[in-house]
Amino acid sequence: MLKRIVDGLQIVALLAAAVFVVLLFANEPDSTPAAATTGKEVFTANCARCHGPDGEGGVGPRLAGTVVQEYPDIEDQAAVVRDGRGSMPSFANRLTPEQIQDVVAYTRKDLPSS
Numbered sequence: 001m002l003k004r005i006v007d008g009l010q011i012v013a014l015l016a017a018a019v020f021v022v023l024l025f026a027n028e029p030d031s032t033p034a035a036a037t038t039g040k041e042v043f044t045a046n047c048a049r050c051h052g053p054d055g056e057g058g059v060g061p062r063l064a065g066t067v068v069q070e071y072p073d074i075e076d077q078a079a080v081v082r083d084g085r086g087s088m089p090s091f092a093n094r095l096t097p098e099q100i101q102d103v104v105a106y107t108r109k110d111l112p113s114s
């Protein structure tokens with residue numbers, strides 16, 4: 001009788017552990033917004049509405065062709081995106097550190113400069 005109860009408890013514990021592991025993985029995608037994977041996709045989804053589709057400027061300043069001179073250290077530019085500044089929103093909670101690196105690299109290398 002007692003053994004049955006112990007067996008039952010073990011099964012419950014195993015099930016609880018399994019549910020925990022499944023939830024752990026099921027929750028993962030929530031912390032990463034949509035399927036924005038490349039720097040260009042991150043830019044189009046998060047930055048273009050203020051900085052223009054080609055980084056030509058709008059509500060936010062022009063980025064195309066200016067950021068490399070303004071931020072010789074890529075880390076300083078990433079910090080603006082991560083922490084925000086003035087009316088530039090912080091993206092620390094909306095983008096992963098990888099996505100911030102990707103989008104910053106994109107604005108430095110791939111935006112048309114004229």
Ligand code: HEC
Nearest residue numbers: 046047050059060061077080081085086087088089091103
């Ligand atoms: C709600 C509008 C808005 C969005 C969205 C936005 N920005 Fe900005 N951004 C601004 C504004 C406004 C500034 C100027 C901030 C200041 O210095 O007062 C700025 C400044 C910047 C700067 C500094 C430019 C400079 O010349 O010093 C960078 C780099 C930048 N944004 C990158 C990004 C990136 C990358 C994204 C997308 C992940 C993004 N921004 C999304 C409005 C926005």
